[in-house]
Amino acid sequence: MNVTVNRDRLAQHFTNLCEIDSPSRYESNVCQYLRSCFETLGANEIAEDNSSEKTGSNCNNIIVRFNGDGNWENGIFFSTHMDTVEPATGIQVHREGDIFTSKGDTILGGDDKTGIAALIELVSLLRETGETHCPIEFVFTTCEEIGLLGAKHLDASLIKSKIGYALDSAGINNVVVAAPAANKLKIIVKGMAAHAGFNPEDGINALQIAAEAITKTPLGRLDHETTSNFGVMKAGLAQNIVPALVTIEGEVRSHDGEKLKKYTEMIRQIFEETVKNHPQQQPHLGVPSSQLEIVNDYPAMNLKKNDLVIQKVLAASEIAGIPQNMVIGGGGSDANIFNGFGLPTAILACGMNKVHTLQEYADLNDLETITRLLYAIVTLQDS
Numbered sequence: 001m002n003v004t005v006n007r008d009r010l011a012q013h014f015t016n017l018c019e020i021d022s023p024s025r026y027e028s029n030v031c032q033y034l035r036s037c038f039e040t041l042g043a044n045e046i047a048e049d050n051s052s053e054k055t056g057s058n059c060n061n062i063i064v065r066f067n068g069d070g071n072w073e074n075g076i077f078f079s080t081h082m083d084t085v086e087p088a089t090g091i092q093v094h095r096e097g098d099i100f101t102s103k104g105d106t107i108l109g110g111d112d113k114t115g116i117a118a119l120i121e122l123v124s125l126l127r128e129t130g131e132t133h134c135p136i137e138f139v140f141t142t143c144e145e146i147g148l149l150g151a152k153h154l155d156a157s158l159i160k161s162k163i164g165y166a167l168d169s170a171g172i173n174n175v176v177v178a179a180p181a182a183n184k185l186k187i188i189v190k191g192m193a194a195h196a197g198f199n200p201e202d203g204i205n206a207l208q209i210a211a212e213a214i215t216k217t218p219l220g221r222l223d224h225e226t227t228s229n230f231g232v233m234k235a236g237l238a239q240n241i242v243p244a245l246v247t248i249e250g251e252v253r254s255h256d257g258e259k260l261k262k263y264t265e266m267i268r269q270i271f272e273e274t275v276k277n278h279p280q281q282q283p284h285l286g287v288p289s290s291q292l293e294i295v296n297d298y299p300a301m302n303l304k305k306n307d308l309v310i311q312k313v314l315a316a317s318e319i320a321g322i323p324q325n326m327v328i329g330g331g332g333s334d335a336n337i338f339n340g341f342g343l344p345t346a347i348l349a350c351g352m353n354k355v356h357t358l359q360e361y362a363d364l365n366d367l368e369t370i371t372r373l374l375y376a377i378v379t380l381q382d383s
């Protein structure tokens with residue numbers, strides 16, 4: 001496999017993409033750029049769904065299709081997200097040698113524009129070499145960074161391929177085969193308001209109850225495959241009012257569905273017990289009380305070495321001479337959602353680094369490597 005990546009073209013598309021601001025819900029300019037690129041490159045179809053009605057984005061998810069050459073029964077999809085985290089206004093790419101950074105006051109946007117640039121270069125190369133390839137679909141989603149909203153509201157019937165790869169992981173030469181499922185938790189503790197100086201004995205301090213429960217709750221790494229966190233707490237109105245209401249937002253993640261349930265239930269019980277045992281009970285008023293709302297945020301992904309999606313990338317990596325490490329991820333991404341749709345989807349590292357920080361950077365050599373790997377995947381003969 002000695003396809004020669006056009007490094008200048010790849011660098012140019014990557015720079016252009018990064019310099020089109022696309023914070024979550026404002027992806028339409030990137031979407032337009034992609035439509036125009038892939039129309040020029042002869043896409044057979046560019047479809048879109050109605051996800052913006054649900055996500056609040058200024059554009060929909062789009063699916064770009066390139067027919068195969070008849071030698072392949074099944075196609076492969078590649079997904080990337082068009083949005084970035086903030087700060088992402090007025091991004092200017094600074095290049096030194098092969099390293100791209102921002103000017104320092106914004107992110108770079110390599111998450112996920114390294115992946116997008118590689119896809120543009122992939123098709124450009126296929127057009128130049130004329131090499132036969134399998135049917136290819138690109139799924140460009142919105143609002144990944146604010147809760148995988150684009151993927152969650154994607155019309156999955158638009159994807160014809162049975163397996164896919166999400167280009168959305170830091171570093172290079174890694175295939176993420178597993179990622180945890182997560183529950184989002186919202187806990188509401190109710191007490192009773194009273195004047196803190198005149199009649200504190202009539203109040204029930206919800207903050208104190210919540211604090212007691214929090215200290216009993218296991219947080220952080222719970223075991224080798226489970227974590228939990230409380231990230232936000234809101235309480236109180238003023239220093240002289242006994243706080244009547246506390247809300248806590250948190251999460252539990254686990255690679256094991258049973259553990260996810262178990263720890264979520266444990267947190268519910270800790271809060272209920274703490275409320276029950278609180279000395280200032282006024283049960284006739286329905287306080288104190290606690291309530292736990294659970295949202296199944298995303299399902300787990302758990303691919304095995306024998307799965308076709310893994311076999312293919314390993315075979316391609318051998319042909320291209322680009323060894324891949326199989327790794328287990330700790331976060332949720334669009335790939336969790338695609339796997340939940342019944343579409344086995346692995347995540348490929350595509351050369352982004354220090355993502356979500358002002359120190360973010362990308363290396364052109366990594367972009368070249370991931371492009372060569374993609375090229376090997378789509379030209380790999382069915383076995």
Ligand SMILES: [Zn+2]
Nearest residue numbers: 081111112168
């Ligand atoms: Zn990402």
